[in-house]
Amino acid sequence: MKRAFDLVVAAAALIVLSPLVLVVAVLVRLESPGPVLFKQRRIGMNGREFQVLKFRTMRSTPGDQESTPVPEVSDFKEYVFDPLYGGKQYTRIGGFMRSASIDELPNLINVLRADMSIVGPRPEVPELVDQYLPEYHRRHNVRPGITGLAQVSGRGELTYEETMQYDLEYVDNHSLWGDITILAKTVPTVLSRKGAR
Numbered sequence: 299m300k301r302a303f304d305l306v307v308a309a310a311a312l313i314v315l316s317p318l319v320l321v322v323a324v325l326v327r328l329e330s331p332g333p334v335l336f337k338q339r340r341i342g343m344n345g346r347e348f349q350v351l352k353f354r355t356m357r358s359t360p361g362d363q364e365s366t367p368v369p370e371v372s373d374f375k376e377y378v379f380d381p382l383y384g385g386k387q388y389t390r391i392g393g394f395m396r397s398a399s400i401d402e403l404p405n406l407i408n409v410l411r412a413d414m415s416i417v418g419p420r421p422e423v424p425e426l427v428d429q430y431l432p433e434y435h436r437r438h439n440v441r442p443g444i445t446g447l448a449q450v451s452g453r454g455e456l457t458y459e460e461t462m463q464y465d466l467e468y469v470d471n472h473s474l475w476g477d478i479t480i481l482a483k484t485v486p487t488v489l490s491r492k493g494a495r
Contacts, residue, residue, distance in 0.1 A: 299474050300415065307416050307481070308409035319403055322395065326353055329389050335404055340421035343441045348413040350421055351404035355392030399488045405444045417477040418443025419465035437465050440472065450483040 312319070323334045337349040388396065395401040408414040414421065421442035427435075448456060448464035456464070468476075 300477065301412075303474060303477065304409050304416050308406045312406050312410075315403060318400075322353055322391075322400060322403070325391050326389070329391055330357055332357075339424055340442070341424055341427045341438065342413055342421055343438055345427075345435075345438050347424065348408070348411075348421075350413075351407050353395055353401040353404060355388055355395050355401050357387050357389060402444060409444065413441070415441035415443045415477075417445055417468075417472075417480050419446050419468065420449070433466070434462055436469055437462070439469050445480060445484040447480060450480055450487050453487070 326334045332354055334354060335351050336354045337351060339347055340350040342348050392401070405414060409416060418440050419437045419442055446465065447468040448461045451464050452460070
């Protein structure tokens with residue numbers, strides 16, 4: 299049922315939002331040299347690696363990677379950082395896309411590919427997963443999501459440990475109705491841009 303829900307929502311969203319996707323793709327391509335989309339290694343369900351897709355929001359970098367080295371994490375309780383975008387320079391449209399979460403629209407393709415779900419913990423880079431505390435690996439018992447419990451509970455305002463606790467709560471208690479509720483809460487959260495970065 300969850301997979302059917304994912305397919306229906308992702309396909310419908312891509313159809314409805316296709317004009318926006320086309321406009322954003324053109325703007326990204328015209329503003330600065332480089333690919334419209336970027337791909338990055340992420341860890342999904344059962345620890346499987348996949349390539350996440352997003353609109354490029356940074357100035358062109360070598361290849362199609364838009365990442366920075368992931369530092370050593372000594373204290374997950376205080377750890378708050380964005381391993382994907384830290385230290386990079388946004389394009390003019392890139393900053394807006396990030397704050398409005400428009401850059402994540404290509405994640406819908408990942409959903410159709412079964413790499414991701416509409417709702418679930420956000421996927422993370424392998425270098426950060428390698429530093430997980432043992433209990434954090436339970437996040438990989440479900441597919442990672444475009445949105446999730448942590449995203450509607452504070453997003454970037456949460457510490458890393460708080461994010462993990464929300465993610466593990468989702469893993470332990472997720473249901474189709476719960477996914478629908480989280481998805482409904484995602485809309486006002488994105489519109490408010492609270493916790494976005």
